[in-house]
Amino acid sequence: MRRIKTLSAIVVLVTLFLIFFYSTLHLETAYGRRADPGGPLKHATSQVQDSNVKTPSFTTPHPAVHDVSVSDVLRQIIPQNGAYWNRLLYSALRNLNKGEDPFSYDTNWSGCRETSQEFLQNNMHDFSSYPVLFQDFLQGMKCRTPPVLLNQPNKCISGDRKGDNPTFLLFAIKSTPGNFERRQAVRETWGREGTHQSQLQVRIVFLLGSPSLDDPNLTQLLSFEASQFKDLVQWDFHESLLNLTLKMHMFLQWTLKFCPNASFVFSGDDDVFVNTPAVLRYLQSLEPYKASRLYVGHVISTASPLRDPQSKYYIPLSFYDGPYPAYAGGGGFLCSGALLQPLHSVSRVIPFFPIDDVYAGMCVEALGVSPEVNNGFQTFDIKEQDRENLCVHKGLLLIHQRSPLQTKKLWKGIHSPLLTC
Ligand SMILES: *[C@@H]1O[C@H](CO)[C@@H](O)[C@H](O)[C@H]1NC(C)=O
Ligand SMILES: *[C@@H]1O[C@H](CO)[C@@H](O)[C@H](O)[C@H]1NC(C)=O
Numbered sequence: 001m002r003r004i005k006t007l008s009a010i011v012v013l014v015t016l017f018l019i020f021f022y023s024t025l026h027l028e029t030a031y032g033r034r035a036d037p038g039g040p041l042k043h044a045t046s047q048v049q050d051s052n053v054k055t056p057s058f059t060t061p062h063p064a065v066h067d068v069s070v071s072d073v074l075r076q077i078i079p080q081n082g083a084y085w086n087r088l089l090y091s092a093l094r095n096l097n098k099g100e101d102p103f104s105y106d107t108n109w110s111g112c113r114e115t116s117q118e119f120l121q122n123n124m125h126d127f128s129s130y131p132v133l134f135q136d137f138l139q140g141m142k143c144r145t146p147p148v149l150l151n152q153p154n155k156c157i158s159g160d161r162k163g164d165n166p167t168f169l170l171f172a173i174k175s176t177p178g179n180f181e182r183r184q185a186v187r188e189t190w191g192r193e194g195t196h197q198s199q200l201q202v203r204i205v206f207l208l209g210s211p212s213l214d215d216p217n218l219t220q221l222l223s224f225e226a227s228q229f230k231d232l233v234q235w236d237f238h239e240s241l242l243n244l245t246l247k248m249h250m251f252l253q254w255t256l257k258f259c260p261n262a263s264f265v266f267s268g269d270d271d272v273f274v275n276t277p278a279v280l281r282y283l284q285s286l287e288p289y290k291a292s293r294l295y296v297g298h299v300i301s302t303a304s305p306l307r308d309p310q311s312k313y314y315i316p317l318s319f320y321d322g323p324y325p326a327y328a329g330g331g332g333f334l335c336s337g338a339l340l341q342p343l344h345s346v347s348r349v350i351p352f353f354p355i356d357d358v359y360a361g362m363c364v365e366a367l368g369v370s371p372e373v374n375n376g377f378q379t380f381d382i383k384e385q386d387r388e389n390l391c392v393h394k395g396l397l398l399i400h401q402r403s404p405l406q407t408k409k410l411w412k413g414i415h416s417p418l419l420t421c
């Protein structure tokens with residue numbers, strides 16, 4: 001009897017969900033296939049099911065929906081219109097207001113891709129003329145649980161020495177499997193792990209996806225590298241520009257699980273030069289309030305989507321229509337560890353956007369936090385005539401981009417006792 005009641009309750013809930021889904025989103029019928037009762041149910045019980053899934057990722061338990069709130073500022077910046085992404089966002093916001101699950105993404109990695117061309121075509125009238133990679137992004141837009149290939153679960157657990165301070169700064173470096181040389185240059189220079197200024201713990205992880213099928217098989221080299229340096233985290237999704245948002249999302253989850261006490265996180269590329277001592281001094285100088293909600297970097301404050309299909313950052317109008325919120329350039333920015341949990345929560349409401357730093361900007365804006373401008377971050381590089389100037393480098397926090405050789409030279413240079421500036 002009890003079971004029948006539960007069952008009918010579930011059926012009613014699912015029916016309500018479906019009705020609501022269709023009436024608000026105006027998505028076409030092709031979606032019905034994916035919104036079958038299994039979908040929402042699976043989602044609602046995902047915590048229970050996680051242990052049964054063959055290739056679990058580090059899913060942190062979903063926070064309750066009522067823990068998530070989205071600032072009005074985001075609504076003011078992003079217009080409500082007919083573009084697909086905008087519709088997805090406002091549909092998620094409506095669900096959130098009703099205390100429902102904001103956004104239905106799939107926890108089944110092998111079954112999460114949208115395979116119906118009809119559905120995509122119905123929602124983005126010119127979908128078939130989108131660049132192939134963009135189509136690919138759209139098909140996988142709801143996939144958020146790639147299997148883990150390499151992990152560093154002990155990264156932030158302080159060694160044998162009791163009473164070690166928790167991680168002060170975690171470097172989370174976006175790399176790709178083949179970039180061995182860049183990673184090694186970073187380890188030997190600005191990304192060196194250890195205790196800085198006699199008390200600040202600095203840690204580093206390199207975030208990797210999987211190489212494309214045409215690449216040489218690097219599996220064994222990577223597992224050797226991981227065992228040597230214990231700083232590789234890798235997931236089984238293809239490396240590509242449009243998968244960087246997924247990489248960032250996975251990193252958020254990873255940090256919340258394995259490095260939850262990090263005071264600050266640096267997110268950046270493996271070809272930047274970071275003046276770590278200056279970064280540490282800067283972070284230590286912050287007022288407690290600022291330190292608890294920091295999102296700082298080279299802020300791009302009035303950007304709009306590029307509409308040239310040849311551009312690497314092309315965004316079709318029927319996909320997204322509106323300006324971008326202010327965001328910190330993805331070459332390298334800093335944020336408070338305290339922001340990671342709220343960021344992870346709002347990322348449940350905000351659909352994946354194909355440009356990772358814009359997506360980060362959207363999520364931060366949703367928290368009501370404004371990016372902090374700091375001219376020490378030079379993600380578009382500095383004036384040609386200053387590129388060899390050590391004194392200029394000594395005064396900056398980050399420069400994009402430098403080769404492994406340049407990085408080593410610069411690092412040695414700015415630490416030279418002979419340098420007088
Ligand atoms: C995941 O999706 C695949 C393909 O659609 C399906 O065969 C499989 O049964 C699903 N797994 C789970 C746990 O639902
Ligand atoms: C790469 O090599 C490893 C062992 O060295 C093997 O297990 C794996 O299947 C290979 N991957 C591919 C894509 O061939």
Ligand SMILES: *[C@@H]1O[C@H](CO)[C@@H](O)[C@H](O)[C@H]1NC(C)=O
Pocket residue numbers: 133134136137140236237238239240241242243
């Ligand atoms: C992202 O990764 C998935 C999983 O490996 C892959 O199927 C997809 O093609 C990738 N997306 C892009 C845009 O490359």
Ligand SMILES: *[C@@H]1O[C@H](CO)[C@@H](O)[C@H](O)[C@H]1NC(C)=O
Pocket residue numbers: 156157166258259260261
């Ligand atoms: C983080 O801090 C809490 C409270 O101080 C502590 O219980 C926990 O073990 C710490 N976690 C890690 C991974 O260091």
